[in-house]
Amino acid sequence: MELAEDALVQASELNRRPFEAFYLLISTQDGLISWLCEHDDCVDPSFTNEGGSDVYLGKKKKKVVENSYEEYNVFSVVNSGTEFRRKWADFWYHRHRIMHGHPEAFFDENLAITSLLFLTSIANLVLQRMDDLEGYDRPYHP
Numbered sequence: 417m418e419l420a421e422d423a424l425v426q427a428s429e430l431n432r433r434p435f436e437a438f439y440l441l442i443s444t445q446d447g448l449i450s451w452l453c454e455h456d457d458c459v460d461p462s463f464t465n466e467g468g469s470d471v472y473l474g475k476k477k478k479k480v481v482e483n484s485y486e487e488y489n490v491f492s493v494v495n496s497g498t499e500f501r502r503k504w505a506d507f508w509y510h511r512h513r514i515m516h517g518h519p520e521a522f523f524d525e526n527l528a529i530t531s532l533l534f535l536t537s538i539a540n541l542v543l544q545r546m547d548d549l550e551g552y553d554r555p556y557h558p
Contacts, residue, residue: 438514438527438531442511442515446477448538448541452542453476456480456483459476478508481541485541490537504534507534
């Protein structure tokens with residue numbers, strides 16, 4: 417939660433520090449997506465790191481988010497969801513290129529704001545999944 421709070425503080429200062437905001441937002445996203453992966457019976461880790469933590473590679477993470485968007489009807493928020501799916505895919509691939517240092521990848525204030533949008537939608541997926549898990553008490557109740 418501390419990382420998420422730092423991300424929101426940085427996001428409020430986008431005009432001055434878009435890189436820091438974007439970095440914190442996607443780091444928080446990664447943590448939430450990993451949590452979704454760990455609590456999805458259909459997904460096995462890609463490997464286990466030296467510290468004993470399960471690691472899920474990008475394709476698995478993307479699929480888990482998309483499946484969760486389907487399960488909780490996030491894609492269908494706007495029309496049939498076609499436009500949302502396209503924007504999600506565009507964001508995911510651009511984010512992936514940034515994370516892996518692609519020379520043509522860029523980030524700016526608009527991308528940081530888009531990252532905040534997807535962070536909130538992914539956080540909502542996590543909260544809904546927590547509600548669905550038997551015996552799982554989520555830390556914060558709205």
